[in-house]
Amino acid sequence: MTDTVLTVEQMRATERAAMEAGVSEWELMQRAGEGAAQWIMRVAAGRPVAVLCGPGNNGGDGYVIAETLIRRGYEVQVIAPLEPRSETAQQARAHYSGAVFAATTMREPVVIDCLFGYGLTRKVEGEFAELLEQMASSHCYKVAIDVPSAVESDTGSVLGPLPDYDLTLALGAWKQAHGLMPAMAAMGERRLVPIGLDLSGARSALSRRPRLTPPAPDAHKYRRGLLAVVAGAMPGAPLLAAEAAMRAGVGYVKLLSDHDHFGAPADLVIEQGKLANTLDDERIAAVLVGPGLGRDDSARERLAQAFSCRKPGVLDADALYLLDPELLAQADPGTLCVTPHEGELQKLCEVFGIGDGSKLERARRLHDVTGMTVLAKGPDTVLASDVMTSFFPRGSSWLSVAGTGDVLAGIVASRLAVHGNPHRACEEGVWLHHEAARLASPAFTASGLAHAVKPAMAALL
């Protein structure tokens, strides 16, 4: 799978398996270095190139890249503060026919960072840090090989100077850092250089832009999905979620609310009255509960009633503060999506006895412990389910405004009502949300975002 994401441990195991199957480390390095050089030649377009080489195999890739460029007639300078330590990198160094400088001022318009890859184990200091600082302050075109050298591959955390790269070339498979902040923000365009590894059986991937489908030829409003949005104490948030849901593919949205929604569109059906009665409708395909629900006893009662109809559901906002093992026991967790931001994720982790860890680790544990599909949203969104773990490209930073979470919940619930698949609904939800933000930017409000879900749908059809 070309979108596969591997941890360092999985990467090393996969490379070992390739070697046991008869492909040498040298051959893998050739494939990686030559593949990366193809991309570099496209962006360098004949201009001189500097390659920064570290002591490990990431540096080894650098020597292969440099030699490939020299053979294509490029003017190349390698800067390597230390001689290679690994055997394969030494072999690459020996095959490199150009000059190597221990330290020099880099004046080339294109600079390739091969100081450290997934073998980074500690803070980047001394001459390595100085080179990265020099690169950061230069106006050159910046390429990171595998990962930016100051980035820890499994966590995306930053252990030294981090230039703003134009291009990051992942080797063999994506690493978790390619989908995690703060690393992801500095990577520029991200591309994969395949090196022939067997990636079957992997359980994590970068999410691929989905292709949505129009309604079936024989569709009618119920077959396209009836979504019930359960409102509560506050009228605004569920209305916003319902407005987004109406534009994300579902055939019918009902807002179950006792408020007077004077500004609501005429095409949104609002039902007042006893929730148990309004939810007692076999045609309901999915339920959204949480935005504007409130956190008191009557909100808890409404959440319990939403569970009692045992339909696929999306829980967001206040529902995530109310949820506990006792309430969840009344639901079918395999059909539920939760869409927590960091604060809500922390609350859920406390209640379900999940200890500390990165956002990714906690999202996975929460899924393992509860069985729910967990969409941990934020600048780096991760999705944990029994299908796999998915990472996403970065969305617009304009999404950092009140109400965008309600819009996301509405979109995910709409998609869930359309097809009933929690993982797919969350993936489609994130892509539609990002696309809507792109179309509505800059400085949109949440209601502007909800309206932009319609052109976002058109873009993903």
Ligand SMILES: NC(=O)C1=CN([C@@H]2O[C@H](COP(=O)(O)OP(=O)(O)OC[C@H]3O[C@@H](n4cnc5c(N)ncnc54)[C@H](OP(=O)(O)O)[C@@H]3O)[C@@H](O)[C@H]2O)[C@@H](O)CC1
């Ligand atoms: N294996 C394969 O088949 C293939 C692997 N490939 C490539 O290999 C890369 C991984 O290679 P790698 O494991 O050699 O690690 P790498 O990232 O080069 O660094 C390790 C070296 O750096 C050192 N070091 C670490 N941190 C440091 C610090 N802060 N400051 C100073 N030194 C530090 C560390 O020293 P040590 O910790 O041992 O003292 C060691 O010497 C991978 O990202 C990809 O590019 C491709 O060619 C495809 C085939």
Ligand SMILES: [K+]
């Ligand atoms: K690197």
